Amino acid sequence: MTAGRPFFVLLGPDGAGKSSVMGRLAELLPEWRLVSTDSAFVTPEHILITRLRRDLQDYLLPGLGTAYSADFLASVLQTAVVHMRDQVRGRNPRVPVLVDSYYYKILAKCRIAGVRDTAMYDWWRTFPQPDRVIYLDVSPSSAWRRRSDGANLNPLEHEGGKGDMAGFERYQKELRELLLEEVGDLPVTELPEQPSVERTAELVREVLTS
Template structure:
């Protein structure tokens, strides 16, 4: 399956990808930013940010009780397919930056115990990016950006209580799994940046090199 040339912005939880992409809108006006974040979703795709809110407000709080991990994966697949569709439908002359693509959702589904290899194989058959920009962040910084753990969701830590050790362990394994997923794609690693402005400038430098 072929597709236009595009890049992916990837990183652990709390890396600041959404903040960076919002800044890149003005810094790289010739680029198209693709994300499930409402700031980047066209009005005709209003279902996507609505589902994203419902996942955070209803599905994740009920994960393991009201909803199974397989049900969660089925809902998250809507985001994966939406991102693929946006990549495929973009004018090939327009450079594209995609927030996480399917990589992060796949990693989180695997870490949650979803074992549907057929679904993963389908996602991995999607068009591959020309490159990945990996925006790194330490677990300690990510923890502080999450209000010292006060603003975590169930897909950001191991165990039941979301304490620091469970968050740190989850993020370490998530980072490892993300890099494993993109091992066949050119990856540019960006170390932790002091703020969103400098992170955006660093990403822009990679994309325009």
């Protein structure tokens, strides 16, 4: 737990709608600080995070397994992990904070990719822990549609080389299990899939402010 005002994490599998919900929460909770590696939430002095994320999408992931190893991928992703840790650790104790996924999702995806660097994982686990995790659930079929029926997948969202729905479902099932395993010792509120971003954001807001 952290001192001062609450620190929460918004978590969920690929296609759960976290980015959309975070965007809506920025309007609903202007007094909160929202931390994410999405460009909409990265301040100008941290533009390197946005550039690294773009280069990862454009260059690293297309070459994963050929030009770049899974260990190299983990090394690049660790920049995002440390950035989010720094944002939590250096926060104003009077301002409540919501963090998108924190290190939990990156750790789970590194494990699925075959990265066995337990010393790195152990270090991440020493980072400040949230007061609560809000887990957004989503059915594989809905997540698949949100990924344009697979057209917008990257190699860290599915099993196998084809990127078909079966490989996507298998990957997301394993990801869900690892995410919930990682936060198993923390207070977790699971929210079932909702019919709209607005409704999901309202439910998250209720948890954050209760």
